[in-house]
Amino acid sequence: MTCSYGDAKLWVHTPVSQQASGAWVDDIYRERIRETPLFGKPNPGDPIPRQRVELFRGINLEEHIDSAFYRRGWTDGLPIVVPTVERVHEMLRYSTLSPQSVLGEMDPLRGIATAEKLAANAVMAGCKPAYFPVVLTAAKAILLPEFNLRGVQTTDENVTPLIIVNGPIVQRLGINGGIGALGPGWRANATIGRAIRLIMQNIGGGWPGVVSLAGIAQPARYTLCIAELEEKSPWPPLHVDAGLTAETSAITILRAESSINVTGDLSDIVSVMGSATSAFSILHGGKVCVLLGPATALKLSKDGFTKQDVAKYLFDHARIPIEQWETLWIKKNIGASYGFPSWVGDAEVKGSIPVVQRWQDIIIFVAGGDAPIAQHVYFPTWGFPPCHVTVPIDLPRDWDLQDTNF
Amino acid sequence: MVPGHVDVQSLAELENNLTTVTVPQVISALTESRETQKAVVEPSPTEVVFEGTLDEVDRFFYENLWSDGLPIVPPTRERIEQFLRFTDRKPDEVIGSVQPDSRAATIWNIAVNGVMAGCRPKYMPILIALVEAMVDPGYGVEHSGNTPGAETQIIINGPIIKTLGFNYEQGALRDGFQANTSIGRFWRLYLRNVAGFLLHQNDKGTFGNTWRVVLAENEDVLAAIGWAPVCADMGLKPGDNAITVSRFTGGNVIVSVFGSTAEESLPYLADAVAKHTGWELMFTVGPMGGSYRPLLILSPIIAKTIASSGYSKADVQKYLFEHARVPARMFEKYISGWTNLVPGRRSLYDMAALGKAPRIFAQSRDPDRLVPIVLRPQDFMIAVSGDPWRTNCYFLVHNGMLGYPTTKAVQLPPDFAARLRQSPFS
Numbered sequence: 128m129t130c131s132y133g134d135a136k137l138w139v140h141t142p143v144s145q146q147a148s149g150a151w152v153d154d155i156y157r158e159r160i161r162e163t164p165l166f167g168k169p170n171p172g173d174p175i176p177r178q179r180v181e182l183f184r185g186i187n188l189e190e191h192i193d194s195a196f197y198r199r200g201w202t203d204g205l206p207i208v209v210p211t212v213e214r215v216h217e218m219l220r221y222s223t224l225s226p227q228s229v230l231g232e233m234d235p236l237r238g239i240a241t242a243e244k245l246a247a248n249a250v251m252a253g254c255k256p257a258y259f260p261v262v263l264t265a266a267k268a269i270l271l272p273e274f275n276l277r278g279v280q281t282t283d284e285n286v287t288p289l290i291i292v293n294g295p296i297v298q299r300l301g302i303n304g305g306i307g308a309l310g311p312g313w314r315a316n317a318t319i320g321r322a323i324r325l326i327m328q329n330i331g332g333g334w335p336g337v338v339s340l341a342g343i344a345q346p347a348r349y350t351l352c353i354a355e356l357e358e359k360s361p362w363p364p365l366h367v368d369a370g371l372t373a374e375t376s377a378i379t380i381l382r383a384e385s386s387i388n389v390t391g392d393l394s395d396i397v398s399v400m401g402s403a404t405s406a407f408s409i410l411h412g413g414k415v416c417v418l419l420g421p422a423t424a425l426k427l428s429k430d431g432f433t434k435q436d437v438a439k440y441l442f443d444h445a446r447i448p449i450e451q452w453e454t455l456w457i458k459k460n461i462g463a464s465y466g467f468p469s470w471v472g473d474a475e476v477k478g479s480i481p482v483v484q485r486w487q488d489i490i491i492f493v494a495g496g497d498a499p500i501a502q503h504v505y506f507p508t509w510g511f512p513p514c515h516v517t518v519p520i521d522l523p524r525d526w527d528l529q530d531t532n533f
Numbered sequence: 534m535v536p537g538h539v540d541v542q543s544l545a546e547l548e549n550n551l552t553t554v555t556v557p558q559v560i561s562a563l564t565e566s567r568e569t570q571k572a573v574v575e576p577s578p579t580e581v582v583f584e585g586t587l588d589e590v591d592r593f594f595y596e597n598l599w600s601d602g603l604p605i606v607p608p609t610r611e612r613i614e615q616f617l618r619f620t621d622r623k624p625d626e627v628i629g630s631v632q633p634d635s636r637a638a639t640i641w642n643i644a645v646n647g648v649m650a651g652c653r654p655k656y657m658p659i660l661i662a663l664v665e666a667m668v669d670p671g672y673g674v675e676h677s678g679n680t681p682g683a684e685t686q687i688i689i690n691g692p693i694i695k696t697l698g699f700n701y702e703q704g705a706l707r708d709g710f711q712a713n714t715s716i717g718r719f720w721r722l723y724l725r726n727v728a729g730f731l732l733h734q735n736d737k738g739t740f741g742n743t744w745r746v747v748l749a750e751n752e753d754v755l756a757a758i759g760w761a762p763v764c765a766d767m768g769l770k771p772g773d774n775a776i777t778v779s780r781f782t783g784g785n786v787i788v789s790v791f792g793s794t795a796e797e798s799l800p801y802l803a804d805a806v807a808k809h810t811g812w813e814l815m816f817t818v819g820p821m822g823g824s825y826r827p828l829l830i831l832s833p834i835i836a837k838t839i840a841s842s843g844y845s846k847a848d849v850q851k852y853l854f855e856h857a858r859v860p861a862r863m864f865e866k867y868i869s870g871w872t873n874l875v876p877g878r879r880s881l882y883d884m885a886a887l888g889k890a891p892r893i894f895a896q897s898r899d900p901d902r903l904v905p906i907v908l909r910p911q912d913f914m915i916a917v918s919g920d921p922w923r924t925n926c927y928f929l930v931h932n933g934m935l936g937y938p939t940t941k942a943v944q945l946p947p948d949f950a951a952r953l954r955q956s957p958f959s
Contacts, residue, residue, distance in 0.1 A: 136589075138596060149573035149634070176582075177575060180596035182589060212596060227733035 136184045138212040139192060140247040141176070142201055144238030144330040151177060152238040152332040156200045159337045168336075169198045180212060200337075201329055202251070203321065203349060210247040218246035221259040221529065223521050230263075231270040234277035236332025240266060244330055245322075252322035257531040258300060258315055261378060262322045264520045265290050265352075268380040269323065271516055278510045279382060280333035284407060285341045286509040288323055289383040289416060290352040291492055293366040294376030296520060297354040299531050304354030306496025309386060309504065320350030345385055353494055359421035360493035361428030368434070369517035376520040381416050381490060383506040384408075390502055392423060393440060400445035404507045405482035406457040409447075412468050413508035414488045414515045417441065420495040420502050434491050442486035446479035483513075490515055534558065540873070578625070578641045579610070599726055600649070601718070601744075608648040615959055616644035619657035621946050628661070629668030632675035634729030638664045642727055649726075650719035654959040655697060656712060658949070659776060660719055662941040663687065666778045667723065669939050676780075676935035678730050682738025683780040683932035685720055686828065687747045688916060690764040691774030693943060694749045696953075701749035703920040705830075706927065713746040720744060720778075742783070751918050754833040758840035763916050766846070767940035774943035779826060779914070780936020784929040785809055790835055791924070795842035798835060799849070802926060803856035806913070809928050810859070810906045814867045815874040816933025818881065818890040823908050824934035829853070830927040832919040846915055854910035858903035861894070914938065 143153045157171045164170070183192050192209045196202050208214070219226055219242060226243035233240045242263070249262045269276050269288055279286050292302050303313040311317065333339040341348070357364045357373075366377035384407060389396050396417060408415050419427075419437070427437060452458055452475070458467075474480045483489060495502055523529070536550050576582050583593045590607040594600040606612065617624055617640070624641040631638050640661065647660045667674050677685075694701055700710035708714040721744035730736040750762050755771075764775035787805040792798035806829060816825035831839070839849060861881050869875035879887075881904060885895030894904050907913060919925070946952065953959070 138592065154574070178582075178597045180593070182583070182585065182593055184585075225733055227731075 135186055135188055136182060137188050137192065137209060139181050139183055140210040140212060140215045140243070140250075141179060141181060142196075142210055142244065142247040142251055142325070142329045144233070144240065144244050146237050147232065147239060151175075152236040152330070153200060153334075155236060155332060156334045156337055159334075160200070165336045168200075171199050175199055196251075200334055203324055203328070205321075205349070207251040208253050210250040214250045215243065215246045218249055218254070218256045218259050219243065221256045221523055221526075222246070222263055223523050224263070230267055233270060233327070233331035235280050235338060238330040238332055240270065240326070240330050245326055248325040248329055249318075249322040252325050253314065253318040254322050255300075255314065255318075255531075257529060258319050258322075260520050260522050260526075261290075261292060261296065261300070261302075261315075261319050261352075262326075264378050264518050265319070265323050265380060266326055268378060268516050268518045269327070273512055273514050273516065274380065274382075275510055275512065275514065276327070276331060280327060280331055280339050282509065283340045283342050284384060284509045285343060285345045285348075286382045286384050287345065287348045287351055288327075289347075289381045289506055290320060290323065291365060291379040291381070292319075292352065292354045292376070293357065293364045293379065294371075294520070295374060296376035296522075297357070302352070302354040304356035304494040305359075306498075308353045308356075308494050308496075309351075316352045316354075317350050320347075320352035323352075324348060324350065347383060347386055351383060351386075353418075355492045356421055356494045359425070361425050362434040362493070365490070365492050366517050366519075371517065371519055376522070377517050378520060379490075379492075379515065379517040381414060381506065381515050382508050382510055383416065384509045385507060387505045387507070388502060389505055390500055392501060393427075393437070394444075396503055396505060397441060397444040399505050400441060400482050400507075401447050402451075403455050403457070404505070405445075405447070406455060407509040408483055408488075408507055409471060409480060410457060410461065410465070410467060411509065411511040412470075412484050412488075412513050413510060414490055414513045415483055415508050416490045416492070416506040418492060418494050418504035418506070420498070421493055422497055423501045423503065424493045435486075437491055438489040439486045441489050442481055442483065445482050447482070449475060449478045449480070452480050488513055578639065578645075581610075594649070598731055601721060601725065603718075605649040605722075606651050608645040612648045612654075613641070613644045615654040615956070616647055616652075616657045616660075617641075618956065619654050619946065619949070619952060619959070620661060622661070628664055631664075631668055631723075631728040633678070633735055634727070636727045636729065638668050638727055643723070646722045646726055647719050650722050651711070651715040652719055653711065653715070654956065655953060656716055656719075658774075658943050658945050659689070659693070659697070659716060662776045662943040663716070663720060663778065664723065666776060666939045666941045667720075667728070669941070671937055672778060672939040673935055673937055674724070674728055676932075677724055677728065678736040678738065679935055680737050680739045681782050681932060681935075682741035683782040683936055684742050684745055685778050685780050685936060686745045686929060687717060687720060688763050688777040688779075689747055689749045689775070690752065690762040690769075690777070691772065691943065693774040693945070694752065699747065699749035701751045701918050703923075705748060705918040705920075706746060708746050710746075713749065717744045717746040745781075748830070748916065748918055750916050751833050751921070754836060754921070755917055758837055760836065760840065760846045760917065763914060764940055764942075766911070766914065767938065769940060769942055774945065775940055776943060777938055777940040778936075779828065779938040780932040781828065781929040782813070782932050784927055787926040787928060789924055790926055793838060795839040795844045795849075795852075798838060799852050800856065802829065803853050805926075805928055806853055806857040807859055807906060809930055810857075811867050812872055812874070813930055813933065814859075814864055814906060815872070816931065817905075817907055818864070818884060818894060819868045819875050821934045822890070824937055825907050825931055826912050826914055826933075826938050827907070827931045828914040828916060828929040830916045830918055830929070832923050832925055833917055833921040834924055835926055836917045847910070849915060850910040850913045853913050854905055854907065857913075858905055860901050861904050862900035864894075864904055865900075 224242040302315040881894040884890040
């Protein structure tokens with residue numbers, strides 16, 4: 128028998144999930160795009176094979192598959208690494224789970240999150256196999272009920288998961304917490320965060336403009352993953368705060384509405400926090416996050432501040448004066464119909480509004496470079512319930528023998 | 534649901550799991566409206582899902598979990614058409630719905646899986662009868678993914694055994710004959726592709742085992758000794774073409790049965806039958822009581838020896854009912870002492886008093902009294918097959934109502950012989 132297809136072929140995993148009923152989550156995407164075309168989005172076109180694995184043949188295959196995946200709504204717009212059967216298999220070797228293990232049904236479209244589907248999306252994001260334990264753990268974390276993934280995925284706000292990595296795995300994988308850590312240039316940061324976004328889209332069904340109705344979104348929706356710069360922090364790291372040992376590797380996950388650079392010191396952070404930018408954490412009673420530059424953290428520590436002292440300071444000083452509060456759009460509009468939590472009412476009587484209910488709701492970690500002028504980041508938050516989870520990373524038994532130098 | 538397995542949780546863990554997971558789920562299921570599930574769109578039956586080389590087809594089916602790991606025969610339209618020539622039923626006829634995926638069982642998808650399994654087209658009437666048994670609620674296909682991991686044994690009766698070349702002699706339960714082997718594989722592929730049982734997903738068999746090849750009875754010997762075939766015990770007539778399916782967790786050979794009379798050989802068989810039955814007694818008295826139907830396969834020489842002593846099959850069943858017995862205290866250990874199958878650790882005597890066990894299990898309170906392992910003598914299924922000249926027998930331990938014996942007649946088209954002549958290689 129002669130074969131007219133040539134030699135070039137790739138066996139490729141389907142990265143989208145099925146629901147428990149068997150329906151595929153991206154049916155929704157296809158239907159909506161057909162009903163209401165979205166600017167610049169191609170029509171998904173030909174019927175999509177409803178299979179676990181698809182065979183592609185031809186020339187320029189990687190490019191062809193990238194285009195096909197984009198057309199089907201399976202990418203984030205950047206080129207993807209093709210999730211071949213071999214690459215997905217290699218990714219799964221770095222987990223303790225069998226391919227069909229189910230981590231949960233992912234909101235809002237309830238796609239079944241199997242280890243294999245997670246691995247396919249991690250490959251697409253460009254993750255090296257050794258990153259997979261971090262991706263799996265982050266996926267586990269966003270599946271926790273308290274993370275309210277349904278809200279995060281469907282709100283018209285611009286929130287995205289903020290993944291902070293702690294422990295020995297940071298060194299092992301080269302996850303940046305130093306200079307330029309929120310920017311481009313480090314594969315682990317770039318691809319782990321991207322994997323979680325692709326997972327939220329292809330398994331949870333959070334297609335922008337179709338299911339995810341974030342009004343303007345934010346660049347951090349491509350990726351938002353950073354390590355804590357433990358070696359330059361004078362304080363216990365996040366995972367130790369959460370009760371784990373320093374030798375444990377863990378991720379902490381929060382919700383970031385945006386990431387705002389603050390140049391200066393605590394008083395500058397206070398001025399950014401005590402403004403309209405904190406409106407949604409006040410509305411929902413959220414947990415906000417502050418990234419402190421290492422030099423500032425060291426100075427504060429020398430001045431006798433613990434991390435808790437800093438949080439208390441920020442809580443006490445980052446306030447919206449009542450006159451300004453009354454003029455905020457959110458107070459005048461949503462507040463009138465939706466109502467604020469009762470602690471906000473008590474604060475109004477006292478004349479100023481804190482940005483969160485308790486000082487413990489301000490999460491602080493240390494990262495960044497030794498810039499001549501100190502730089503910090505304020506991550507306002509969105510959504511109910513107040514959420515801040517730390518989850519230890521499950522490593523495969525032979526982790527210490529694995530090649531993690533890339 | 535309760536997360537994990539309740540038997541390995543402390544009371545505190547169990548309470549926490551119940552209050553934080555189970556109770557909210559129950560409340561949610563009872564009080565919230567469910568989103569309407571979308572219908573699942575699958576390739577239409579006649580759609581060509583793939584084109585490629587033989588190797589590519591094989592890999593494609595394997596990667597998509599449509600194959601058991603052995604190479605499949607590509608189900609091309611031509612091959613499917615050949616199968617359809619051996620039935621007059623319409624390809625889109627729906628025979629029933631198969632749990633757990635609730636897919637329609639159709640003549641077409643029977644042919645597709647028959648092709649894949651390596652069956653020959655002329656087996657088609659048998660494949661249809663098998664699927665009729667599979668969708669019969671009395672069989673209970675929905676239990677096929679349960680943790681004991683039992684596997685179906687197909688028994689075939691009738692002249693079709695010889696017409697289609699089934700092995701019914703030496704090596705009767707071994708692969709090597711196409712009819713026995715490929716039809717056994719068909720059953721498992723159908724469970725995978727139509728019923729939807731997949732390992733690591735909804736097939737939760739702790740161990741499981743490979744599909745069993747079809748057991749064909751030696752009807753010549755049965756006729757010679759005047760015993761009815763299995764299909765007649767199940768309500769059809771001797772000489773009918775029929776299949777019987779039932780699920781068995783395992784089996785063992787009973788080697789070198791010695792003796793020249795029934796009285797000499799039956800005690801050994803009764804001993805083996807009783808010894809191989811343990812936790813399965815829950816299918817006799819317990820949560821699924823009354824459904825234990827173990828299968829004893831006699832080699833022809835043993836069957837002839839027993840019959841020559843004047844024993845009918847019913848006499849053998851009666852003998853086993855009276856002699857394949859276990860002490861009541863052992864019975865109670867299996868169903869409620871060493872297992873948690875019958876909560877409350879009630880004795881058989883107490884259960885009989887409550888109407889949960891027949892009186893024969895409560896003729897005294899003596900814990901050492903012997904009690905039967907089935908409810909009725911005819912619950913012992915007996916078949917005759919295997920090497921005609923070997924004195925070995927085989928005993929298969931049954932999975933009760935989780936795969937209860939079900940028999941269906943094999944309907945041959947009226948001109949089946951003519952169709953065979955037209956397609957001698959089919």
